[in-house]
Amino acid sequence: MSEVLRAVEAPANQNIPQLRPGDTVRVFIRIKEGNNERTQEFRGTVIRMGNGGNNANFTVRRIASNGVGVERTFLLKSPRLEKVIVERHARVRRAQLYFLRGRTGKSSRLKTKFSV
Amino acid sequence: MIKGLLGKKVGMTQIFDESGSAIPVTLIEAGPCYVTQLRTPERDGYVAVQLGFEEVKPKRLTAGELGHVKRNNLPPLRYLREFREKEPGVEEGEKVTVDQVFGSGDLVDVSGVSKGKGFAGGVKRYHFQGGKKTHGQSDRWRAPGSRGSGTTPGRVFKGARGPGHMGNEKVTVQNLKVVLVDGERNLLGVRGAVPGPRGGLLMIKGARKQ
Numbered sequence: 257m258s259e260v261l262r263a264v265e266a267p268a269n270q271n272i273p274q275l276r277p278g279d280t281v282r283v284f285i286r287i288k289e290g291n292n293e294r295t296q297e298f299r300g301t302v303i304r305m306g307n308g309g310n311n312a313n314f315t316v317r318r319i320a321s322n323g324v325g326v327e328r329t330f331l332l333k334s335p336r337l338e339k340v341i342v343e344r345h346a347r348v349r350r351a352q353l354y355f356l357r358g359r360t361g362k363s364s365r366l367k368t369k370f371s372v
Numbered sequence: 373m374i375k376g377l378l379g380k381k382v383g384m385t386q387i388f389d390e391s392g393s394a395i396p397v398t399l400i401e402a403g404p405c406y407v408t409q410l411r412t413p414e415r416d417g418y419v420a421v422q423l424g425f426e427e428v429k430p431k432r433l434t435a436g437e438l439g440h441v442k443r444n445n446l447p448p449l450r451y452l453r454e455f456r457e458k459e460p461g462v463e464e465g466e467k468v469t470v471d472q473v474f475g476s477g478d479l480v481d482v483s484g485v486s487k488g489k490g491f492a493g494g495v496k497r498y499h500f501q502g503g504k505k506t507h508g509q510s511d512r513w514r515a516p517g518s519r520g521s522g523t524t525p526g527r528v529f530k531g532a533r534g535p536g537h538m539g540n541e542k543v544t545v546q547n548l549k550v551v552l553v554d555g556e557r558n559l560l561g562v563r564g565a566v567p568g569p570r571g572g573l574l575m576i577k578g579a580r581k582q
Contacts, residue, residue, distance in 0.1 A: 258570075260382045260399060263557065288391070310386050310394070336392040 265309050271339035272332065275302050275314055277353050278346035278366050283316060283330060284338040295338055298328055301346075301366070303353040317353075323360060345369040374462050375578030376455035377402045377473050378425035379560060381484065383570050387552065387561070395563055397551055400482075400574055402560040403473075406446045407466045411454065421460045423468065424449030425573075451573055471555030478550040479579035484568035488540035498533045543567035547579050 275281065283298045300318025312332040320326045330337055346366035356364055379402035386394045403425065411420040427447045430438060441449055444465035462468065474480065494500035494516035503512030516535065520528045545566055552561030566574060 258383055260401065260557070260559065261385050264385065264387060264397075264399065264552065264559070264561070266388060286392070310388070331394060333388070334392060334394065335388050 261309065266333040266335075269333065269337055269339075272337065273340065273342055275305060275340065275342065276345065276348075277302050277305060277351055278348035278369075280343045280346070281316060282341045282343060283328075284340070285330070286336045286338050299343075300326075300328075301353070301356065303327070303356060305351070317356060319360075319364075325357060373472060374407075374421050374423075374455060374457050374460055374468065375473060376421070376423065376457065377468065377470065377560075377576045378405050378423055378451055378453055379403065379574045379576055380426070381566060381568055381570050381572050381574055382559075384565065389551075395551065396565070397561045397563060398548075398566045399552075400560040400562065400566070400576065401558055402470045402574075402576060403468060403558050405468045406441075406444075406449065407462050407464050407468065408441060408444065408446060408449065408452055410460060410462075410464055418456070419458060419460065420454045420456045421462060422452055422454045424452050426450040453573075453575055455575075455577065469555055470558055470560050471553055474550050474553055474560060474576070476550055476553055479547045479582050480550060480562060481544055481546045481577045481579050482548055482562065482566045483542060483544040483575040483577075484566055484572050486539045486541055486543045486567045487569050489538040491536065492538035493535045494533065497535065497538045500533075546581060 279302045281302055285296050285298065287294055287296050298316060300316040302314055303317045304315040306313040310333050313329050314332060315327055315329045317325060317327045347369045348366060379400040382399040382401050384396065384398050387397050388394055405423040405425045407421060408424040409422040411418055413419060424441060424446065426449060428450045430448045432450065433448050438448060446465060493514055495502045495514045500516055502514045503509055505513055519532050519534060548562040548564050550560065551563050552559065560576065568574065
């Protein structure tokens with residue numbers, strides 16, 4: 257990428273630690289409803305990291321009610337992201353954990369990694 | 373002040389506005405430009421400002437071009453372009469930078485030379501539908517179909533759309549919003565896409581149809 261393009265990149269959010277695929281995270285997003293602003297939490301597993309300057313993003317997958325899988329992609333540099341908390345790391349052998357989409361229940365568990 | 377500038381396309385990215393929405397932005401390295409000549413009604417029959425952009429080594433220019441910039445003691449410039457302007461408000465030899473000309477929120481028209489696509493078929497060039505992909509068709513997927521009627525008129529009308537050379541022509545995009553002006557780095561950011569490849573020359577003017 258060009259130097260000039262990099263120069264207008266937003267600074268990295270200090271409240272977001274280094275994320276990896278397999279991490280169980282809690283993402284706090286600021287949401288505007290009319291004049292009120294509140295924070296919403298989204299808890300799940302990071303299944304993909306995407307690079308690309310201001311477009312850098314990551315996707316979190318969680319199982320909502322009735323066993324329905326929900327995936328949400330967040331822009332890493334977005335000012336709407338308040339903070340991200342990593343609850344645990346997992347031992348995974350690929351960069352994109354799309355195989356989790358086909359799994360439910362016990363088989364969708366990942367092995368916890370205690371040291372990064 | 374003149375409402376025009378020459379620039380070079382840097383590329384696209386996205387930036388976040390106050391509400392946190394990501395907006396698509398094309399960055400343009402705009403200026404600094406120099407006023408190389410003023411067209412006057414007495415001498416030229418019309419009013420315009422000739423701007424020069426991008427300093428180069430003297431050996432890149434012909435002797436004639438060098439003499440032209442030397443008249444106003446300007447550095448050698450790669451590009452010279454004219455902007456029709458009723459009231460120029462600038463002097464020959466003057467330096468023009470982005471922050472003098474444009475401000476955040478302005479609407480601009482951006483012209484450039486589009487990327488050449490070579491000899492392109494009707495599907496790509498005019499969005500023809502093409503033929504069926506199934507039902508026993510062969511060799512008809514991207515065919516143009518009929519170009520006109522039959523015995524009457526017995527010929528194809530001039531200007532009928534069909535395959536031919538596409539791109540590499542002047543294209544203007546109107547009413548792009550300026551979202552970023554950086555006088556220090558000579559940077560201009562407009563919302564949306566502009567014609568041409570990265571590094572291509574662009575003419576930026578105040579919007580005609582505001």
